[in-house]
Amino acid sequence: MLTRLATGSDRDRFASLVVSMTAGGVMAGILTRTGIRVETLGMTRGLLDPRGIVRLVRILRKWRPHVLQTWLYHADLLGLCVRLLGHAPRLLWNIRCTESVGSAALRRILSSCSALLDGVVVNSIAGQQFHQQQLGYHPKRWEYIPNGFDTRELRPDEDARHRLRGELGIAEAATVIGMAARHHPMKDHTNFLAAAARLAERRADVVFVLAGSGVTSDNRAIAAAIGGHGLTRHMRLLGERTDIGTVYPAFDIATLSSAFGEGCPNALGEAMACGVPCVATDSGDSAQLLGDTGLVVPRRDPAALAAAWERFADMPPEERRRYGRMARERIVRVYDIDVIIRRYEALYEGVAAANARRCSSPSSLSDTLTATENGKFPRSQQCDF
DSSP: OHHHHHHHSOTTTEEEEEEESSOOHHHHHHHHHTTOEEEEOOOOTTOOOHHHHHHHHHHHHHHOOSEEEEESHHHHHHHHHHHHTTOOSSEEEEEOOSSOOSOHHHHHHHHHHGGGSSEEEESOHHHHHIIIIISOOOOSOEEEOOOOBOTTTSOOOHHHHHHHHHHHTOOTTSEEEEEEOOSSGGGOHHHHHHHHHHHHHHOTTEEEEEESTTOSTTOHHHHHHHHHTTOGGGEEEEEOOSOGGGTGGGOSEEEEOOOSOOSSOHHHHHHHHTTOOEEEESOTTHHHHHTTSSEEEOTTOHHHHHHHHHHHHTSOHHHHHHHHHHHHHHHHHHOBHHHHHHHHHHHHHHHHHHHHHHHSOHHHHHHHHHHHHTTOOOOEEEEEO
């Protein structure tokens, strides 16, 4: 979502710099190819290295952003540090999850300091409720902005459907149930595979496709579970894919089996944009995202998950496609990336303008108000990490 936001923002009004606490990774390449500047702090994952703070301070001194927005807990803490050092006059945090396995001590620090920044963005109502009610976050402002999806890139594609099925040796008549999720306890592949075993006992035509980092045949845990459930001939493992928009159209049903921690799940929104009906466990805002276009089941309940899959699988193909069309229409109407980016842009302008009214001299304040009244805003710089 950060990558979509940075690359999709109006370049005439916003200049973005993305800072990675560790190495750049796959997304850094996507950002730089589209002209977005990327800096890295070279920190070890999970450790708040003081040298990273020094590097970030140097970047901020040079860049002097109007708004610094941090994404996820460790970045939030780093942003708080530079705010206290006087190098982030406008600071927003961005919470992307509900309950988390992250450090309880870290979350206590963030909660106790949450009133010191300008606001907290959440991509899910469940995430706001959890952090407010369970963790005690008390920022000056909450801003709910769900994930957005590029409905021009993510769309139904019959050619992609036939091509991938052919590559994977899947018959056109087969019912394909797929999930795009990294191998992590949060995503609960154990639940997925247990449900798959139940459904495979009743339907010989079903094929399961798993994509995501770590979801490969050389992952011993995954391979052992597939073999133990007798699912080898029913499974296809794709690993991490950067062309996920060509993968979803091959699914008849998309799913997410998460046990905890979801905010606004990208995997569901992406599949819906491709016209695929979805089944999800009740984690985060999955139910709100699906609306009446899919099915939601309890977490860690493979019998319920298998039954929901079977309900879609038993539908006539045209009825299933109708649910897929409804799903895409919902994403286009409510979650299209252009709509979501405009909401972020309005937030950034509002935060920057509020700070200008508090801090600017009369002359510079007049300039800002005049620009706003004319429907424009001085080109803002934003720093995301």
